Amino acid sequence: MTSVIEKATAPASSPAYTVSELLAVVSCRYLQGKRRVFAGIGLPTLAVALAQKSTSPDIEQVYESGVCGAHPPKLPETIADASLATGAETILTMPVLFGYVLQGGWIDVGFLGAAQIDRFGSLNTSVIGPWDAPTVRLPGSGGAIEVMANSQEVFVVMRRHNTTSFVRELDFCTSPSPIAARRADPKVPTRGAGVTTVISELGVFTSDAEGELCLASIHEGVTVEQVREQTGWPVKVLDSVTVTPPPTEEELRLLRDDIDPGRVYLR
């Protein structure tokens, strides 16, 4: 389970940016035109903040703690940062946030992370190994199952892209894609498109009409072959596959000087 982060950033040639910066910038670009984003603290916060300051001034981040319209004076360190509550537009109760906002279908984009993702965007955040005798116990669903089942679409950010994280079969399916959900329970209605966009250290996958995650772009210095090698399923490559346009100077300036000058997330 060695990370390939180094491989992607090490080449001395171009990257005058870190993987974190790249992931934040690319995520931000895919947020264009979206209004309400359900996301935790970390890279998604940076992506939404960048979108607010560039292409999407009206975009709004909704936190699972119930905070909406937060205006923290500095980047929150954790979801439990008191500065997220002070000066926010609203703090909803938990039944309202999960029941009415999330299940009610008000979220355009949910951001999720995972230890493992499969070809159709099902996610594992529960265990490596069997559930009742795991090799590694992971945190579990938290709100991920609800975010997957109720957002109009889901973005996944994967720092590590390798065959143990992009897998043919999940050790445990915590948050199923709508396709998997309908297969398991055809009578239970699903909502939204599931994972439409995966932003990894190597490139970007977008879902096709069948919900399969296909390689849409590769980052600078990465080859399609490299992506195939590091992915546990036979990768479908879009005809339109491109090289991800690198972060612009303005994007990097906003991230570094305006949004995260203390390098809370921009490691």
Added chain:
Amino acid sequence: MTSVIEKATAPASSPAYTVSELLAVVSCRYLQGKRRVFAGIGLPTLAVALAQKSTSPDIEQVYESGVCGAHPPKLPETIADASLATGAETILTMPVLFGYVLQGGWIDVGFLGAAQIDRFGSLNTSVIGPWDAPTVRLPGSGGAIEVMANSQEVFVVMRRHNTTSFVRELDFCTSPSPIAARRADPKVPTRGAGVTTVISELGVFTSDAEGELCLASIHEGVTVEQVREQTGWPVKVLDSVTVTPPPTEEELRLLRDDIDPGRVYLR
């Protein structure tokens, strides 16, 4: 449908009190030892206020509007009186009030009124005549069905006691007794004892072990025969039937001077 209120109060002998005062005082006495009372505005308010000032200082009135621990500076004219909200201990949301407080089983005594009551305490507050072509359209359930189904017990105050209000068969069963509920839907759990106490202009009925409402006391100047005549079912009279002790001077003083000096409800 002539009222017998006059009959009960007219006798020049003893009653130096009105029917309203009598009903409030008798209701108050049955509240002894109770903690949380779900009640609307009117006679129940007087009864609870009198209990607070006499036998049960800790008794608390819960309003269907969500107000608990109200401390209005003067008697509220309506449930929509702004003075109920100002200075209250809490105003709960409606889902919390109806869901958690009422359905959750926190109410000791629910107070209800009705156009018709039957032998086991089922109530009609919906229509006189058939539902789809009524002679008189009444307001409907409001929260009555929930109060009946979820309080530990229910008190009913009936100003008018006659064969059109104490009936053999309801025109419409809005709020069923637990017995009626179990007969209709044996698999749906019930809670509480239903109507245990009916305080009318003629006397007091209390429920026996089978839930049947039996005459427990008759007010001064009323005969058991009079109650039988004015009741639509064959009245079971308790062996212990007594004459209702009349309001004491202190009870009347509290009602008239402290609680309702403006005669909002003490008509």
Added chain:
Amino acid sequence: MFSLQNAIGTFVSDGDVVALEGFTHLIPFAAGHEIIRQRVKGLTLVRMTPDIIADQMVAAGCVDTMVFAFTGNSSVGSLYAVRRAIESNGTGGLKLEEYSHYGLLARYQAGAAGIPFMPVRSYAGSDLVGINPQLRKVASPYEEDVETYVVPALNPDVAIIHAQRADRHGNVQSWGILGPQQEVAFASKRTILLVEEIVDDDIIRSDPNRTLIPGFVVDAVVECKYGAHPSFAQGYYDRDNDFYRSWSAISKDPQRLQAWIQEWIHETGGHEGYLTKLGEDFFHRLTPTPHLSSPVNYGSVL
């Protein structure tokens, strides 16, 4: 930011399912009057407690169906237009769908939460079950031989609510009796919000826990001072009990009722005209003395 006229004109259409909510407090009378003014027809009016505003809308011919739990004018009288439209000796024609308070509230809750139904702890043995086919039973999958009644999700076309204040984005703050406004706003496809005053963003953001409905749920924000009259807005004006008491006499006589609607709704031309007709000093006697909440400290990292 919409005018009342524009908000109703844009978001309320003939035949819509319209929920006007507010439980004794903050009843959106001005919005109901504007619906009458615009002669909207064929509405399904959803309201836990249809009271005077329902009587007026029924009398004006706006309403085909009423979905409700309690219809009456508190303890001070009857709603004669509603009764005439229901009772066998009246003109009839009003279709009814009848619930209890929590039953209808639970329909809003299920609608807001995107679930097909909500279990409730009532209805067993009630004759409502016989006349309302929406009240159904489900077996509990957890215990043998246990059933519960359920009500189906309700998603009105439009929710219309009134509140004390909001910012221009529609973040709504309300206090006093809250009613089912939060539920119905989330449950409805569109939400029209009337407020006593639009306030600066900073006021709202100084107390985010007071915001009950986030702006993204609100389609039209209308500043409409005294728009809940004759009901009340806690801290702004008290209930006009005199009007409530006077209603029976107006409502009982169909001609007088039509004349009232003509005079107070159509001829006033709008809420401004209604206020002018009430007179400049009208709200003096209804204005409470201030009684402010103690502040809480949210703290600041700055």
Added chain:
Amino acid sequence: MFSLQNAIGTFVSDGDVVALEGFTHLIPFAAGHEIIRQRVKGLTLVRMTPDIIADQMVAAGCVDTMVFAFTGNSSVGSLYAVRRAIESNGTGGLKLEEYSHYGLLARYQAGAAGIPFMPVRSYAGSDLVGINPQLRKVASPYEEDVETYVVPALNPDVAIIHAQRADRHGNVQSWGILGPQQEVAFASKRTILLVEEIVDDDIIRSDPNRTLIPGFVVDAVVECKYGAHPSFAQGYYDRDNDFYRSWSAISKDPQRLQAWIQEWIHETGGHEGYLTKLGEDFFHRLTPTPHLSSPVNYGSVL
């Protein structure tokens, strides 16, 4: 009014189902420590987000079963005592009942509302269904061929929650992130409330809409300043992020972890001793500058 020792001693027994709630905010650490001090055994710990307090209680041997949705120490590390008790190469023995956030919250909601189950809009296709037999399906009685997942009501023996303030009757006011405290208090058979401060009745009554839990639901009110440390109490003290970051190193080494529990929980003798050990000036750096809510006017008839 109880002492913390007395409240835990009176209301928490071996083998109880105990819900310690607080979502990132107002986590009842002092109460968890007192449970450890009193060497309570065999608990079923219910908590949406078992974090450091769960790690401590598991390490101290208080917990047999954990009912949860997310277990971890935010982004700053692992809970090694919990992991050792779960993972195949650890000592094992901790029983798990696993949900998602809304699944567990909905169990509290159903428990509070006296209904047998609550429908949720999720779980289809999740492997949680295979390992948690409480996740079941019910057919909608309203549409052909529509099913919904449901979760059963949960009524813990005891709820333990922390809040900013209450009056001596237990009327609780809280602000900032609210978590599932209201639900779990209503759902539980007994409720222990810890607060930063007991305030005069008038403070509470100046803002009744801020009261989330009425006093009649609360069995024990405990004044316990700084009792949520190392988590936070909005407006009173910020989160002790240094402590959260330091936890992995402590938790990873079983001996060091036991030594920490001995030193900081048992040897301090109580919450007062814990504060004394932190030191007099400890909370200075965590105390935010005031940022007050704008008042609202409830109005008065006087």
